[in-house]
């Protein structure tokens with residue numbers, strides 16, 4: 001598995017396992033299976049209600065894994081962040097997180113207060129990297145004013161939502177982009193262009209989406225509840241999209257979001 005070097009010096013596997021909507025026994029089985037077939041990066045969040053199951057699945061294998069979790073947007077006051085992290089560590093049965101993200105921006109809490117708590121967790125060794133999620137360029141500018149290193153921004157990113165300006169801003173500021181819903185939640189995989197390019201390389205449309213991200217230096221966390229598709233989604237390192245393919249896929253952008261809850265703040 002190929003790694004992306006974070007600005008902190010830590011390495012994060014390019015492909016991780018998304019676990020939103022994987023719950024209970026199924027979640028435990030899929031995470032265990034994913035680790036068996038080579039996934040080393042697992043993405044969860046306190047809100048997914050699956051951390052205890054993931055804790056069971058990673059037992060005895062923690063050291064070789066990169067685990068990301070996220071603090072919910074209603075828990076961004078100083079003490080709440082510390083408590084949320086403590087609860088997450090307890091559920092995952094681990095001493096530390098590789099990456100801890102502010103799940104959604106919430107401008108009713110000063111970003112300085114939240115970041116101060118994240119820094120405390122970092123200094124105490126409970127988390128190895130601080131990141132954010134669903135942050136726009138303006139949210140990032142506010143966060144960067146604190147001078148605390150933000151290593152990643154996890155955002156929706158796929159051929160129908162090619163966030164070029166955000167990507168450029170992140171690159172310039174040493175912030176890795178992690179693509180969530182990298183397959184457009186499964187909704188874009190019948191696209192004619194993706195299917196044609198996939199055929200040309202003897203791959204699938206899902207693999208083309210993930211390879212397109214990889215070639216842009218973007219990590220991705222596809223979710224699957226099928227072992228076959230789990231295998232498919234990490235099997236993207238043996239082919240290459242040529243410039244023409246990349247240009248065509250870039251041109252598919254429609255600024256479509258498949259994840260846009262009422263509390264999102266994308267207009268900021």
Ligand SMILES: NC(=O)c1ccc[n+]([C@@H]2O[C@H](COP(=O)([O-])OP(=O)(O)OC[C@H]3O[C@@H](n4cnc5c(N)ncnc54)[C@H](OP(=O)(O)O)[C@@H]3O)[C@@H](O)[C@H]2O)c1
Nearest residue numbers: 018019020133180181182183184185186206222223224225
């Ligand atoms: N930070 C945030 O706010 C945020 C928001 C959304 C998601 N996320 C994270 O990102 C992860 C991934 O995003 P997502 O779950 O929204 O969407 P996704 O990974 O883009 O797509 C998942 C969907 O695609 C299907 N699928 C997976 N692999 C496939 C393949 N090779 N061929 C065909 N279909 C395939 C899955 O079905 P099967 O399960 O049947 O395979 C599922 O329906 C989440 O699980 C979560 O960890 C974070």
